[in-house]
Amino acid sequence: MTLLAHDFKFPSNAKVERDDDSGRYREVILEAKDVSAFYGKKEAIKNVSMQVLKNKATAIIGPSGCGKSTLLRCINRMNDFVPNFKLQGALNYRGRNIIKSDPMFIRTQIGMVFQRPNPFPKSIYDNIVWGPKIHGKKTHLNELVEDVLRKAALWDEVKDRLGELGTNLSGGQQQRLCLARTLAMGPNVILMDEPCSALDPKSTAHIEDLINVLKDEYTIIIVTHNMHQAARVSDHTAFFYEGELVEFAATEDIFTRPKNKKTEDYITGRFG
Amino acid sequence: MKARKRREIIFQLLCACITIVGIILLFVLLYHVVLEGWKFLTPHFFTDFQSRFPVKSGMKAGIYGSLWMISITAITAIPLGIASAIFLEEYAPKNGFWKMVELNISNLAGVPSIVYGLLGLSLFVRALGFGQSVLSGALTMALLVLPVIIVSARESIRAVPLSLREAAFALGAAKYQVLFGQILPVAIPGILTGIILALGRAFGEAAPLIIVGALSYVSFVPENVNSEFTVMPIQIYNWSGRPQEEFHQLAATGIIVLLLILLSLNLAAIILRDHYQKRFRL
Numbered sequence: 367m368t369l370l371a372h373d374f375k376f377p378s379n380a381k382v383e384r385d386d387d388s389g390r391y392r393e394v395i396l397e398a399k400d401v402s403a404f405y406g407k408k409e410a411i412k413n414v415s416m417q418v419l420k421n422k423a424t425a426i427i428g429p430s431g432c433g434k435s436t437l438l439r440c441i442n443r444m445n446d447f448v449p450n451f452k453l454q455g456a457l458n459y460r461g462r463n464i465i466k467s468d469p470m471f472i473r474t475q476i477g478m479v480f481q482r483p484n485p486f487p488k489s490i491y492d493n494i495v496w497g498p499k500i501h502g503k504k505t506h507l508n509e510l511v512e513d514v515l516r517k518a519a520l521w522d523e524v525k526d527r528l529g530e531l532g533t534n535l536s537g538g539q540q541q542r543l544c545l546a547r548t549l550a551m552g553p554n555v556i557l558m559d560e561p562c563s564a565l566d567p568k569s570t571a572h573i574e575d576l577i578n579v580l581k582d583e584y585t586i587i588i589v590t591h592n593m594h595q596a597a598r599v600s601d602h603t604a605f606f607y608e609g610e611l612v613e614f615a616a617t618e619d620i621f622t623r624p625k626n627k628k629t630e631d632y633i634t635g636r637f638g
Numbered sequence: 639m640k641a642r643k644r645r646e647i648i649f650q651l652l653c654a655c656i657t658i659v660g661i662i663l664l665f666v667l668l669y670h671v672v673l674e675g676w677k678f679l680t681p682h683f684f685t686d687f688q689s690r691f692p693v694k695s696g697m698k699a700g701i702y703g704s705l706w707m708i709s710i711t712a713i714t715a716i717p718l719g720i721a722s723a724i725f726l727e728e729y730a731p732k733n734g735f736w737k738m739v740e741l742n743i744s745n746l747a748g749v750p751s752i753v754y755g756l757l758g759l760s761l762f763v764r765a766l767g768f769g770q771s772v773l774s775g776a777l778t779m780a781l782l783v784l785p786v787i788i789v790s791a792r793e794s795i796r797a798v799p800l801s802l803r804e805a806a807f808a809l810g811a812a813k814y815q816v817l818f819g820q821i822l823p824v825a826i827p828g829i830l831t832g833i834i835l836a837l838g839r840a841f842g843e844a845a846p847l848i849i850v851g852a853l854s855y856v857s858f859v860p861e862n863v864n865s866e867f868t869v870m871p872i873q874i875y876n877w878s879g880r881p882q883e884e885f886h887q888l889a890a891t892g893i894i895v896l897l898l899i900l901l902s903l904n905l906a907a908i909i910l911r912d913h914y915q916k917r918f919r920l
Contacts, residue, residue, distance in 0.1 A: 442808060444808065447804075470810045470811070470812060473807065473808055474809070477808065477809070478804075478808040480808075484799075484801035484802060484804065484805045485805075486805065486806070487802075487823075496809070497809035500810075500812075500815045500819065544805070547805075547809070
């Protein structure tokens, strides 16, 4: 095990954990402590505690209604809009409690790509600059657009038609545009809520490749129905069942030697 | 199988017949009006005031009065309507009180226009002392169309997909930024359609203005908001009540002009809607 100098460049209040694969120390960028979530009286997440390491891709899998999307939407406070939604416990982003923070700030730090591509009905260019603009960024917008479109592997396809409507792109291109739009905010974490479920296999592969590249710069949490996808893109996998975190481990371990019977049944396709 | 096919055909034919009957009736009416009114449709009709002599009669007072009224109505009703719709849809807490308010606004859209006339008479003409002016008439009309504008604006705002709001909020936008940056641009065509249809209704109304005190014989155009006035529907009503045949023809001419203005308003609504809808496909 070798420790590299840059591994120690953490904020002073950061919590640090050893990463099992590489032996490096990594910052715990997100931490859930006894998080429970309720829709009215229905408990959607039950006492979940887990840690997400920086620059890792974490997959959340589980059958429909297991609470995986709910958890994801708690992280960037998207559930604030759901009436009667209640959240308990502590959900920390770099040592600050998300539940007590300003949601607008949290969302600039933690971006989100949604299940269905939802570009704004504006030009490709405006889709990307709208976010930075409302936060007061006025200069170097052209460079920003090119930079994030390159990161989202969309630049070559759209560089000659940035003025066209984002909604006129194909589904896969739209989803990459949404990813570029999220990147333009300069987030640290990107949440992906089944980002490929509305896409064809080729576009799906495209997004998956991107996730593997973007990990170097961002922390990614991806909710997916597709277990193979989780196996392909993630470093850690959390298996949820009926609101409970059943098992959370390195992806390889989850898929080759699950400790829990439920996990094994799910990944071998016995239910789901 | 055969029986069902036959029934399908019979049903289709029935629907087509009923539709055609309605259209034919409308065309007969239009044909009748045009036939009766076309000969007075001259430049004089737009530049002359009313007169005892049909050939010297024109609708200048009514056209100007209607335009004055509709402008003031638009200036007051549109901002009020859109602001109310935004508040009710986006900011009002979803509790019993606001639900009652919403229900009552929908009900107000169905209240007979004469009732608004009585309200305008006691509120604007008497209590606020605006007199029998174009201002009183226009504000009464604004009250009349306000519920229609609010309801249609709310529906357009509500029709903006949730996914679009989420996308905007997920970028850390404040609510007003989401509203002005994403929701209103998408909702605007629907809001505009509602506004133009509502104003079209106000344009054709006579009853509440008669109560408020619009005059039937006017030989001047309004100079300011306190002027007395008349509007096109009142002039048409007035002419059609005269015994002489020529005045009935004048009324028909007035109807043609009124219909043309309404038609162009509706056409504008359709063009605007299509223009914006082309931009927004999901």
